[in-house]
Amino acid sequence: MQHRSGPPTPEPLPSPESLIASGQYLVDCPSWLAFLGEDKRMKYSNHFISRNDKIWELISTEIRFVDLLLVIRDVFLKAFLPKRCDSLDLAENLFPHIEVLLDAHTRLLYHMLAEHTATPDHVAKNFGRCFTRVLTDEMMNRLVEAYGALMFVQSSLSDRLGRLKADPAFAERLSVSSWPFVT
Numbered sequence: 001m002q003h004r005s006g007p008p009t010p011e012p013l014p015s016p017e018s019l020i021a022s023g024q025y026l027v028d029c030p031s032w033l034a035f036l037g038e039d040k041r042m043k044y045s046n047h048f049i050s051r052n053d054k055i056w057e058l059i060s061t062e063i064r065f066v067d068l069l070l071v072i073r074d075v076f077l078k079a080f081l082p083k084r085c086d087s088l089d090l091a092e093n094l095f096p097h098i099e100v101l102l103d104a105h106t107r108l109l110y111h112m113l114a115e116h117t118a119t120p121d122h123v124a125k126n127f128g129r130c131f132t133r134v135l136t137d138e139m140m141n142r143l144v145e146a147y148g149a150l151m152f153v154q155s156s157l158s159d160r161l162g163r164l165k166a167d168p169a170f171a172e173r174l175s176v177s178s179w180p181f182v183t
Contacts, residue, residue, distance in 0.1 A: 008133075009107050009110060009111070009133065009134070010110075013103075013106060013107060013110060014106075014110060015106075016066050016067075016069075016070055016102060016105075016106045016109070017070065019063075019066070019106060019109050019110055019113060020063055020066060020067055020070075020109075022113060023059060023060075023063045023109070023113050023116075024063075026056060026059050026060040026063060026116075027060050027063055027064065029056075031053045031056055031057075032049070032052040032053050032055070032056040032122060033049050033052070033053065035056070035122065036121060036122075052122075052123060052124075055116070055124050055127055056122075058112070058127075059109075059112045059113065059116055062105065062108060062109050062112055063109065065105060066102070066105050066106060066109050069098065069101055069102045069105060070102070072095055072098060073095075073098055073099075073102060076094075076095065077095060077098065093153065094153060094157075095150065095153075096146065096149035096150055096153055097142075097145065097146035097149055097150065100142050100143070100145075100146045101143070101146050101147070101150075104134065104139055104142070104143055104146075107134045107139075108130060108131070108134045108135075111129070111130035111133050111134055112127075112130045114130075115127060115129065115130050
């Protein structure tokens with residue numbers, strides 16, 4: 001099941017930033033019909049409009065998710081000091097496999113935008129192809145591992161924070177009223 005039909009993903013893949021910029025119209029406009037113009041409403045059935053609005057929402061959500069992954073990578077991970085041999089790799093421990101997630105979702109966004117812009121009216125005839133091109137067996141295994149590790153880390157951090165908040169002395173230190181710079 002490794003070979004998927006359709007055009008291959010280009011190598012090198014366009015940057016996530018350029019894909020976000022090219023799909024910005026999806027984020028800026030609330031729906032497919034609003035993009036085309038309300039005057040076109042009578043040309044299409046309500047079911048057809050609803051279908052395309054859902055696809056519009058799916059792509060704009062993927063754009064926002066790729067943007068969030070970029071923020072995590074560029075703001076949080078680059079803020080950590082480089083890993084030393086005698087220290088923990090905080091970036092990998094807090095956000096494991098972030099590059100795998102960013103790569104997979106960038107590939108998915110590339111195919112979603114290609115399918116969506118293939119016709120002048122932005123109607124995706126077969127949107128499932130976007131997923132079958134990207135979600136190979138290998139990619140699905142990598143995503144399961146990446147999301148599993150991320151969920152484990154986030155769950156562990158939440159548990160630890162909960163235990164710390166249960167400690168009255170530590171909870172007092174965490175309270176905003178004890179911070180000297182907050183008025």
